[in-house]
Amino acid sequence: MRVLYFAWLRQKIGLAEEEVVLPESVRDVASLIDFLAARSPGHAEAFANRAVVRCAVNQDFAGPDAPVRAGDEVAFFPPVTGG
Amino acid sequence: MRVLYFAWLRQKIGLAEEEVVLPESVRDVASLIDFLAARSPGHAEAFANRAVVRCAVNQDFAGPDAPVRAGDEVAFFPPVTGG
Amino acid sequence: MARVRVQEAPFDVAAELAALTAGRTDVGGIGLFVGTVRDSAGGRTVAAMTLEHYPGMTERALAAIVAEAQARWPLIGCTVIHRVGRLTPGEGIVLVATASAHRQAALDATAFLIDWLKTRAPFWKHEEFADGGGQWVAARDEDDAAAARWVR
Amino acid sequence: MARVRVQEAPFDVAAELAALTAGRTDVGGIGLFVGTVRDSAGGRTVAAMTLEHYPGMTERALAAIVAEAQARWPLIGCTVIHRVGRLTPGEGIVLVATASAHRQAALDATAFLIDWLKTRAPFWKHEEFADGGGQWVAARDEDDAAAARWVR
Numbered sequence: 001m002r003v004l005y006f007a008w009l010r011q012k013i014g015l016a017e018e019e020v021v022l023p024e025s026v027r028d029v030a031s032l033i034d035f036l037a038a039r040s041p042g043h044a045e046a047f048a049n050r051a052v053v054r055c056a057v058n059q060d061f062a063g064p065d066a067p068v069r070a071g072d073e074v075a076f077f078p079p080v081t082g083g
Numbered sequence: 084m085r086v087l088y089f090a091w092l093r094q095k096i097g098l099a100e101e102e103v104v105l106p107e108s109v110r111d112v113a114s115l116i117d118f119l120a121a122r123s124p125g126h127a128e129a130f131a132n133r134a135v136v137r138c139a140v141n142q143d144f145a146g147p148d149a150p151v152r153a154g155d156e157v158a159f160f161p162p163v164t165g166g
Numbered sequence: 167m168a169r170v171r172v173q174e175a176p177f178d179v180a181a182e183l184a185a186l187t188a189g190r191t192d193v194g195g196i197g198l199f200v201g202t203v204r205d206s207a208g209g210r211t212v213a214a215m216t217l218e219h220y221p222g223m224t225e226r227a228l229a230a231i232v233a234e235a236q237a238r239w240p241l242i243g244c245t246v247i248h249r250v251g252r253l254t255p256g257e258g259i260v261l262v263a264t265a266s267a268h269r270q271a272a273l274d275a276t277a278f279l280i281d282w283l284k285t286r287a288p289f290w291k292h293e294e295f296a297d298g299g300g301q302w303v304a305a306r307d308e309d310d311a312a313a314a315r316w317v318r
Numbered sequence: 319m320a321r322v323r324v325q326e327a328p329f330d331v332a333a334e335l336a337a338l339t340a341g342r343t344d345v346g347g348i349g350l351f352v353g354t355v356r357d358s359a360g361g362r363t364v365a366a367m368t369l370e371h372y373p374g375m376t377e378r379a380l381a382a383i384v385a386e387a388q389a390r391w392p393l394i395g396c397t398v399i400h401r402v403g404r405l406t407p408g409e410g411i412v413l414v415a416t417a418s419a420h421r422q423a424a425l426d427a428t429a430f431l432i433d434w435l436k437t438r439a440p441f442w443k444h445e446e447f448a449d450g451g452g453q454w455v456a457a458r459d460e461d462d463a464a465a466a467r468w469v470r
Contacts, residue, residue, distance in 0.1 A: 164290050166283050
């Protein structure tokens with residue numbers, strides 16, 4: 001799975017993207033965050049407050065219950081502030 | 084008194100403006116219209132439907148009860164359609 | 167700063183927007199509305215439109231509308247230009263532009279200015295049709311309704 | 319016709335408005351909003367702002383917002399341009415423009431587009447302050463409230 005990070009999530013994690021191999025336990029966005037948060041202190045810090053983390057699965061906004069699979073492109077970022 | 088006409092009131096009356104000497108009976112916009120409507124068939128036609136005639140006294144919108152005096156500039160016109 | 171003009175000449179939108187914000191870096195949002203001459207009305211082809219106004223009162227009415235907008239919203243700049251004379255389809259009739267630190271103020275003030283101008287500024291439109299003849303444009307109830315939203 | 323672009327280069331408002339209505343004489347009203355970089359935020363002087371986006375998703379999100387506007391209002395033209403990269407105070411960040419036969423459609427569609435873009439298009443702003451340091455701009459409740467007006 002390709003995972004992308006934007007804005008301060010990218011800065012805290014220190015990566016704009018990474019390839020991850022999903023364990024069996026990861027079925028949805030919430031369990032993917034559990035898995036990613038354990039990868040490094042930067043990941044843990046980025047995902048510390050999940051209320052301010054937004055997600056997109058295959059470039060559509062997705063909530064914590066949205067399913068994720070190996071071939072998906074999943075992105076994490078703060079609430080948007082364009083315009 | 085200087086009386087101005089705009090849009091179709093100007094066309095029906097055939098004048099853009101005229102100087103009128105007010106009789107005693109003219110105290111307000113409504114009685115001024117009574118007086119002006121009697122001046123010519125064009126005036127009568129212009130003022131036939133008072134619901135679609137608007138008035139300004141000294142360049143401020145004025146209703147039928149607004150007082151008018153000899154030195155005023157009074158204008159009659161249809162509802163505005165700019166913009 | 168407010169600028170109000172009634173003129174026969176076309177207006178230059180880019181120049182007006184540049185003047186609206188010239189030298190200012192505290193602007194966060196710019197709102198603009200331009201009204202243009204449509205080529206049809208009531209199913210008939212419009213060849214031209216002539217705008218008549220009441221010199222003196224029209225400028226006063228526009229200044230009063232702009233002053234009201236400035237009282238209601240924190241505007242950094244505000245421009246209203248209305249053309250008079252004979253215009254053909256596609257030409258600009260009216261330009262309203264506002265600049266503010268905040269987007270909502272610019273958007274709301276722009277809508278307010280055009281809504282109030284349409285019902286409170288003395289201008290009258292006469293349409294010439296391509297098939298001959300012409301008519302004075304009638305005031306529309308929906309313009310009154312749009313303006314009434316801002317009454318308070 | 320809709321045009322959506324994400325670009326580093328500045329946009330030319332006059333050229334965009336000309337393209338919006340090119341060859342059309344059935345336009346009655348044009349609405350425009352331009353968002354610009356302000357020189358201060360929270361009492362601190364802003365030296366620059368960097369806009370980040372999600373290539374691919376951002377363009378899709380903008381196209382979806384434009385499609386929604388076209389479904390809701392009878393638009394003759396619709397343009398959304400959003401810049402990315404490093405911008406300084408006074409520079410344009412976003413341009414939204416609509417053209418319609420009717421003024422209210424152009425005004426409402428313009429407000430809708432900027433309100434929804436602000437809450438639904440993946441862009442993130444990072445401010446650099448003149449006194450050093452910087453911060454990611456936080457999402458604002460009032461932007462959510464503005465966008466919520468259009469939910470139906």
